[in-house]
């Protein structure tokens with residue numbers, strides 16, 4: 476039994492849907508499969524844009540809904556014969572009408588809460604999975620649409636909800652045991668205990684697939700995308716990046732946390748629980764073995780496994796001699812940021828205790844600085860803290876790999892490579908697991924830094 480997840484890039488249009496349906500059908504002829512699909516590529520972004528426009532009272536949202544309708548109509552016309560097309564169009568039309576009504580509501584009240592945003596985003600996966608289940612059935616492979624909200628239960632942190640494993644696993648088993656034909660499960664979406672729609676975070680359909688895989692004790696979970704596997708770096712930025720045949724669950728988690736969007740970081744959590752291997756496969760190149768992500772898998776003989784990066788981040792630097800020997804400042808800083816719901820991606824504190832510096836997403840930076848200025852008002856007034864400085868337009872780069880543990884000289888080699896490429900490093904952090912060194916640079920040096928580090932660790936003869 477295996478779970479196969481197809482991302483937005485694999486179901487962009489009718490032609491791609493036909494192609495992945497063939498892949499799924501072939502797999503289903505030799506073992507039972509459960510399918511998980513994301514929305515068509517770009518649809519989630521369009522839904523977010525529509526909600527944002529409606530909230531501002533900008534009628535542009537109607538044009539976006541029309542564009543979504545047109546894409547669906549085109550796909551339906553290409554996938555179904557005339558009679559079936561009418562039935563599917565009606566079914567999907569009802570969903571699109573509901574979406575229009577919700578957006579109209581948002582326009583009227585000029586407000587789109589995170590809860591409403593989750594409901595709006597859910598239409599991408601719901602529409603796409605209805606379309607694909609109908610297409611599979613109409614083309615001779617009986618399939619049934621499964622709304623993940625009937626089986627994945629989360630808390631109410633909308634936009635990035637936390638899964639209740641204990642509640643979800645039995646529900647997943649129960650729901651799937653009643654499905655006739657192949658289950659076509661909506662990725663990304665879930666619900667609270669009270670039935671309110673939630674989402675698992677952008678790119679979260681990978682996580683849906685591994686949750687389903689762990690619940691049903693699948694032999695493997697396959698994430699089908701548009702590249703040959705997990706590469707040693709983002710291939711769009713590092714042309715010499717190569718496919719990693721296998722990597723550990725921990726390295727995959729680190730790489731994805733630091734921006735390798737080929738897999739969602741939480742995907743590895745259920746797999747750790749149940750010791751399931753995850754395979755990254757390419758729909759454009761289905762016979763290539765891809766990458767196997769599994770407990771204990773080795774990343775290769777190089778000192779690092781791979782490199783990842785996050786753009787549009789900001790660095791906040793709190794400086795002041797008054798922090799020296801005063802316990803509790805760090806804890807207040809992080810509590811204030813947590814309270815303001817700012818997510819800190821990286822932290823580094825100078826050992827002199829003169830400064831604490833943190834990195835967050837640029838879009839959250841102003842909020843973070845305001846929260847810190849309020850929390851540290853006293854210290855600023857009495858000059859125990861001299862400044863709270865913000866630098867925007869930065870990039871975090873992380874070098875990741877099990878092999879770094881206990882290997883001396885990695886930092887020296889890393890910073891020499893950056894020095895040779897004339898790249899200025901603003902902050903550095905290393906986890907005590909020694910599995911990752913992350914550093915911050917100016918965004919304009921991104922490509923030069925990634926390529927220099929890739930060359931130093933992964934291309935030159937070791």
Ligand SMILES: Nc1ncnc2c1ncn2[C@@H]1O[C@H](COP(=O)(O)OP(=O)(O)O)[C@@H](O)[C@H]1O
Nearest residue numbers: 482483484700702704705706708709735736737
């Ligand atoms: N280290 C990496 N290995 C492979 N792909 C990467 C890596 N870093 C970034 N990517 C990008 O991730 C993309 C796949 O993720 P995504 O677009 O979310 O796919 P999907 O739509 O299938 O979910 C690839 O096309 C690639 O450009």
Ligand SMILES: N[C@@H](CC(=O)OP(=O)(O)O)C(=O)O
Nearest residue numbers: 482483513519677678679680
């Ligand atoms: N559709 C959602 C969830 C998802 O996983 O998408 P994809 O598999 O295309 O990254 C998003 O765009 O975030």
